[in-house]
Amino acid sequence: MPDADIATLLAFFKAMANESRLRIIGLVAERERSVQELAELLDLKEPTVSHHLAALKALDLLHVRVEGVTHWHRLRPEGLHDFNRALFDQKDLTALAKPEQTWEEKVIANFLLPDGTLKTLPASRRKRWVLLKWQMSGFEEGRRYPEKEVNAILQRRHPDAATMRREMIGWKMLARENNVYWRLPEDQWEVA
Amino acid sequence: MPDADIATLLAFFKAMANESRLRIIGLVAERERSVQELAELLDLKEPTVSHHLAALKALDLLHVRVEGVTHWHRLRPEGLHDFNRALFDQKDLTALAKPEQTWEEKVIANFLLPDGTLKTLPASRRKRWVLLKWQMSGFEEGRRYPEKEVNAILQRRHPDAATMRREMIGWKMLARENNVYWRLPEDQWEVA
DNA sequence: CATCTATTTAGATGAACATCGACGGATACA
DNA sequence: TGTATCCGTCGATGTTCATCTAAATAGATG
Numbered sequence: 524m525p526d527a528d529i530a531t532l533l534a535f536f537k538a539m540a541n542e543s544r545l546r547i548i549g550l551v552a553e554r555e556r557s558v559q560e561l562a563e564l565l566d567l568k569e570p571t572v573s574h575h576l577a578a579l580k581a582l583d584l585l586h587v588r589v590e591g592v593t594h595w596h597r598l599r600p601e602g603l604h605d606f607n608r609a610l611f612d613q614k615d616l617t618a619l620a621k622p623e624q625t626w627e628e629k630v631i632a633n634f635l636l637p638d639g640t641l642k643t644l645p646a647s648r649r650k651r652w653v654l655l656k657w658q659m660s661g662f663e664e665g666r667r668y669p670e671k672e673v674n675a676i677l678q679r680r681h682p683d684a685a686t687m688r689r690e691m692i693g694w695k696m697l698a699r700e701n702n703v704y705w706r707l708p709e710d711q712w713e714v715a
Numbered sequence: 716m717p718d719a720d721i722a723t724l725l726a727f728f729k730a731m732a733n734e735s736r737l738r739i740i741g742l743v744a745e746r747e748r749s750v751q752e753l754a755e756l757l758d759l760k761e762p763t764v765s766h767h768l769a770a771l772k773a774l775d776l777l778h779v780r781v782e783g784v785t786h787w788h789r790l791r792p793e794g795l796h797d798f799n800r801a802l803f804d805q806k807d808l809t810a811l812a813k814p815e816q817t818w819e820e821k822v823i824a825n826f827l828l829p830d831g832t833l834k835t836l837p838a839s840r841r842k843r844w845v846l847l848k849w850q851m852s853g854f855e856e857g858r859r860y861p862e863k864e865v866n867a868i869l870q871r872r873h874p875d876a877a878t879m880r881r882e883m884i885g886w887k888m889l890a891r892e893n894n895v896y897w898r899l900p901e902d903q904w905e906v907a
Numbered sequence: 908c909a910t911c912t913a914t915t916t917a918g919a920t921g922a923a924c925a926t927c928g929a930c931g932g933a934t935a936c937a
Numbered sequence: 938t939g940t941a942t943c944c945g946t947c948g949a950t951g952t953t954c955a956t957c958t959a960a961a962t963a964g965a966t967g
Binding site: 537541549614 | 721724727728729731732733734738739741799
């Protein structure tokens, strides 16, 4: 864990903010434990324990050794120490204030592949609007774009340029006349 | 914080397991902040921020300076460091396993009045079994008890000695012959 | 293959809690 | 004394999550 972004810390704290999971951590810190052993000690049903173990595994806090049908779990203490360092030096702490990834930024991050193109166009009307707004950075105000150029710009992100173009016009981000397009001022864009 | 009991840690993690509170911590780590300033920065209403600040104050994580009607909050970093030490030293960690008041101990605690007698005999078969096991500490192995003495011992906890006596025999904790009773070895007791 | 055991998945339920609007208390200031 | 500002309390509302039961999976064993 290089630096502590708020989402990572939040996930960690949520995992620890539960008595059952805390006690599981205590138990698997001592020695290997099976699911049913934990269930017995905690007075919970196996599915519940399994659920908690999955949460801890998702944070890479556990090591699992499978022996037949039995799963032996033990603590990976390095996992905890990573979080420890991430949290408690002051520099990282004030950084918690900054990283507000807004909802829109999260939407974009979620649909973006490593190569910078979009996985899909979201089904949700509002998310599609976010991605269209985002793509408007490809257009300068005061310039006129022939349809071929509009398509080329949009296809850098996703092949279905026709849909994106049409919706951009619907939201009044782009205007068209005689197959020539131009960017409208941002304060005239409609909002989702 | 002398040593990390599970309840204290749990309270701390619950406080941190929330994005708004984490971001508040980041903001008040930088400098003093008023409630409305935080509300603005977090895009929340004042009552919500007030609620979160109360949670952090309850853990003694904040310092508040009142200036007229404005409350300036800043982080008390020592607060965080206390929790840090409590958690991440290995000895304390496995200690999380111990404070198990086990389920059985909780059952006993729940049915016990301050004077050491039982409120009632639990309706649940399994809980009644726990309380019978617990009362077996009144009997020594290798000794023989006339019925009158058995009743006297049991009535120290609850007046219905007959029921308890009968069930102890059913669970093979006690054996009887000719109205004389004796304690059976613990590994022969049946379990609920 | 049939069966048993250890675990996981899926879906339902209930409790805890984050957030809000409405209101009230306190301080400052005209 | 009235009014504006800042904050906390209260009650309502919707969401998140811990837990359970039922059922599915998967290895072991006969």
